Amino acid sequence: MDVLQLLLSGLANGCVYGLVALGFVLIYKATEAVNFAQGDFMMLGAFVMVGLVNPHFMGLNFWLAVPIALIIMGALGYLLDLTVLRFMFGQSQTAVVILTISLGFVIRFVAGVIWGHEPQNLHSPLALGDVRFGGVVLSLADIAVIVVTLLMTLALWQFFQRTKLGLAMQAASQNQMAAYYMGIPVKRVQGAVWALAGIVACVAGILYGSKGTLDISAGFIGIKAFAAAVIGGFGSLPGALMGGLIVGVIEPFAARYLPTGYSQIAPYAILIFVLVFRPHGLFAQVRVKKV
Template identity: 50%
Template structure:
């Protein structure tokens, strides 16, 4: 149960990571993040099942296609609303989510899809435990991706530039950083991370146009971890996944579906900044 909860939490954490990356850089809340995950899963299905690519090639194709899609999404649409009220941005991203779901249903249909992975059907035995390889692949994939993102933001010039732009856009611009391009790259990374989440989730939950609604639970994970904290997003996802798994077994029927939202309400009451967030203060 714990491993299954951690596997679900890794998916929530990856989608929440996309929320946080975009918010830290642009102060936008992208409610279409879950739908980007759904599109990434469908792109992988197209590459692997319809075009016949090897799983790992299809994996890479889906990430690259979604990264390019995220870059163009910011450059052509979302950049136009920078400086507008948050309400306008929220409504735009919600509307984009509806458009993505409609486009997916017209392109791939409304039936459930699936594709084979190297981990499908396999199990690993540890003593008396029998663990599905799919769950282990989700946990391992999340750990590898988080390590790669940490190294990218810590040790590369572009990663450092992204951190600078997220902390002070004007100062970064005066230092010669192309802030608009950096923002588009952050959207590209966020869409690529969403695609990884979709690829890891697909063998477990299958692929359909409604799988992006999981983004609401990922939003709860981002709030729990602290909306500006990248490690907090992943840890928040793990906590939500474990709570959801255990509540589905030990509590009354129906609690599993609302566990994430009960947690987010408690966090907002007791610690609004989240587990790892900071309270921002301004002098007037």
């Protein structure tokens, strides 16, 4: 029973990593850039919900605040692309990586100025109860995390496979110039994918905030989410989810059965192992780039 409890708890945490990893993959699939501020976007989305819901801020109804927060974060993602990232067009991926790392510092600073540096609690109805399965206890927030992550992964996979916008995003990542000559509005497509990544980060932030306290350092889980995306296969949406689940499950078992401190390095040990023996990731969708 202890093993089952650890497994389910790890799956819930892994789904949060998977959602943030989905943001990494979304950006990469559409632009071939890596957004190292994705974890901080998640943190910002959670604090936007705190500002909308908590009584000492705006005090809105939780379910009314959710779509407002999603719109705000989607708009921020689009404006980020419009005002900053488009000026990086044609620059190296290294320059974009440095830019997004710097952006993460800016987001943490702004969040600290607005909401302070003390831990905050999100007033969420998902945090108000537990469900028992025999001797195993799961919070409503954990169940919501698992269900929403599975549904979002499926929806995004269908979006990229079956919609014109999803196919246009993939075409733009393969060859931006060719996509432009084929009539695809490359800049607007990239703006849309940054908006979508902001929305996904906001969903992850809401679910993460429902599980416990929040502070501005919460965005550092983006490091684990990046490891999850690499383990699963960068560019694969199902791989991002599976990588997140692997990292999430490894942590509680390492904390339970290995000496103190090993749970923190266990995900990165798995990452090194995968990079050595399967560099493209466990569930990679290897493709040849057309030039």
